[in-house]
Amino acid sequence: MKRSGRISYHLCRLLLGGVFTWAGAIKALDVPAFAGQVAAYQLLPYAWNYALAAMLPYVELLAGLLLLVNVRVRSAALLTILLNGVFIAALFSVLIRGLNIDCGCFGPDAGTTPLQAIGRDLVLLAMGVAVYRQQPRYSAITSPVEF
């Protein structure tokens, strides 16, 4: 087992976990503002924007925290892959429809364009895939908590 591989695996895990925890926390702290960001995508009816804004940050938080504390890492990594896939699809729909909006990825004032957000999400997606694939080889603590 190469030491550099182990280090890069844990770096990816911690970075991915940190990003998802941070993104989830910012949104969870100001749900109405995040609902406004979701509404800008013009994909959902009025009240559903609130519902999604109320729930999504906690999914991100859960996935991020599990990655950070090294518990159920593979499932959490797969969840980040699925979430990034959904985010990228939503951002592409924004580009196709020519909407000029901030992506709302890290709260209301982040000021990221959809194209920048897609680039960042692709990096996060690649990190999620790396963590998912490498977890069985490098994870020192193998899932101390069983469902």
Add this chain to the structure above:
Amino acid sequence: MSLPRTFFEALLLAVLGLLLGLLVNHRLVLAASSGHLTQVPAAQALQSHLPQPVLLDEVRELLRSGALPVDARDTSLYADGHLPGALSLPLGEVETGLPHFRQKVASARTLVIYCNGYGCPDSFDLGMRLLSEGFSDVRVFEGGFPEWRDAGLTVATGAK
């Protein structure tokens, strides 16, 4: 761990997160789904000199009876789409826009101010400003342009 098992666990985590979010924010979600306000408590507004919050149905009724919708968003957003008959008075340009607004609008007229909804504070701030400028009947439509548009109501376009 096999992919189906991992996938099942990931879905379970997602459901857990969704339920947690719903549990924490259930009041907000219920308020939004029943068309109620999420930002300006009505009782608080009634007890003080704050702009009166109004819901979509009340807005439609007020506009039918001659109230004036006032758009507090940027002029570019106004041009993209606004409530029919709305005057544009962006909060950021209130100093320059107010004299002209005063000339066109009687101070006793009912004003329905809106912006982008979802916690956008501009409509409320503009309402406070107009109250302090002597306008006597100022209402705030908190759902704003998004709720109006998503309800399938007529949207006007073009600059003021």
